[in-house]
Amino acid sequence: MANIHPTAIVDPQAELDESVVIGAYTLVGPHVKIAAGTTVGPHVVIEGHTTIGRDNRIFQFGSIGAANQDKKYQGEPTELVIGDRNTIREFVTLHVGTVQDKAVTRIGDDNWIMAYTHIAHDCVVGSHTTLANNATLAGHVELGDWVTVGGLTGIHQFVKVGAHAMLGFASAVSQDIPPYMLVDGNPLAVRGINAVGLRRRDFSNERIAAVKQMHKLLYREGRTLESAREAIAALAQATPEASADVALMGAFLAGATRGIAR
Template sequence: MANIHPTALVDPQAQLDATVQVGPYTVIGPHVKIGAGTTVAAHVVIEGHTTIGRDNRIFQFGSIGAANQDKKYQGEPTELVIGDRNTMREFVTLHVGTVQDKAVTRIGNDNWIMAYSHIAHDCVVGNGTTLANNSTLGGHVELGDCVTIGGLAGIHQFVKIGAHAMVGFQSAVSQDVPPFMLVDGNPLAVRGVNVVGLRRRDFSAARIAAVKQMHKLLYREGRTLEDARSAIAALAQSTPEAAEDVALMERFLAASTRGIAR
C-alpha cells in the first residue's frame, strides 16, 4: 500500500501506486490517479478527474484538480492530466478543463512550477518549462517546451508562447510570443532572442545565428508578417542545421490567432 499519513483523507476509490507518499492532512478524491514515486506533502487537496504521473513532487498547500473558474462550468467530468517529474511548489492552483474546449488541462514532464502559480482551465503546458512565483496562466493558454515565465507575469486567455521563449518579471502578455524570443514589460515588447536559454540547452552557434536571423526578419527590417515568414522559410536551405528550428517558427506563426508580440 501507499505510504499514507494516518491523518490524510484518501478516498477508497482513488488509485495510488504503492510507492506514493501522502503527507498529513492531505485530501485526495475518488477520481484521482497518482503514479509511482510521486510525493504529496501536507495539507494538499487533490480532487476532480485528475491523473498524475510518476516521480512528481507536490509541496504543501497545493490545490490540484479543483473546479475551474469559468462561469459556464456546470460540474462536467473534465480532467487535469499531469505528466512525470514535475515539481509543484507551495499554493499552486491547477484546474480541470471545460467542455467548451478540450475538456482537459494538460501539463507535460519535467516542469518547475513555483509557489502561488496558477494554471487555469484548458491550458496546455509542454515539457521543461519554468513558472516563477505568482505566474498566472489564463484559460486556454499554450506554453511550448522550455518556456520560462518570470515572477508575477500574467498570460492572457488563449495566448500561445512558443518553445524556448522567456517572459520577463511582471509582464502582461496579451499576444502570442514566437519561439526563442525574450519579451517583457507592460505593454509587452520583444527585447531580443533568449540567447542565454538557448546556450544552456546546447544550441550550436549556427542554430543561434539562425534564430537571431529569424528575429531580425520578424522585427528589424520593417517587413510584413507574410514577407517575414517567406524569408524565414528560406533559412532552412541556407542553414540546414537549423531546419527544425525554422520549422518550429513556421508552425507557430501559421497557428497564431492573436497576432504576435511586437
C-alpha cells in the same frame, strides 16, 4: 499500500501506486490516479478527474484538480493530466478543463512550477518549463517546451507562447510570443532572443545565428508578417542545421491566433 499519513483522507476509489507518499491532512478524491514515486506534502487537496504521473513532488497547500473558474462550468467530468517528474511548489492552483474546449488541462514532464502559480482550465503546458512565483495562466493558454515565465507575469486567455521563449518579470502578455524570443514589460516588448537559454540547451552557434536571423526578419526590417514568414522559410535551405528551428517558427507563425507580439 501507499504510504499515507494517518491524518490524510484518501477516498477508497482513488488509485494510488504503492510507492506514493501522502502527507498529513491531505485530501485525495475518488477520481484521482497517482503513479509510482510521486510524493504529496501536507495540507494538499487533490480532487476532480485528476491523473498524476510518476516521480512528481507536490509541496504543501496546493489545490490540484479543483473545479475551474469558468462561469459556464456545470460540473462536467473534465480532467487535469499531469506528467512525470514535475515539481509543484506551495499554493499552486491547477484546474480541470471545460467541455467548451479540450475538456482537459494538460501539464507535461520535468516542469518547475513555483509558489502561487495558477494554471487555469484548458491550458497546455509543455515540458521543461519554469514558471516563477505568482505566474498566472488564464484559460486556454499554451506554453511550448522550455518556456520560462517570470514572477508576477500574467498571460491572457488563448495566448500561445512558443518553445524556448522567455517572459520577463511582471510582464503583461496579451499576444502570442514566437519561439526563442525574449520579452518583458507592460506594455509588452520583444527585447531580442533568449540567447542565454539557447546556449544552456547546447544550441550550436549556427542554430543561434539562424534564430537571430529570424528575429531580425520579424522585428528589425519593417516587413509585414507574411513577408517575414516567407523569408524565414527560405532560411531552411541556407542553414540546413537549423531546419528544425525554422520549421518550428514557421508552424508557430502559421498557427498564431491572437497576433504575435511585435
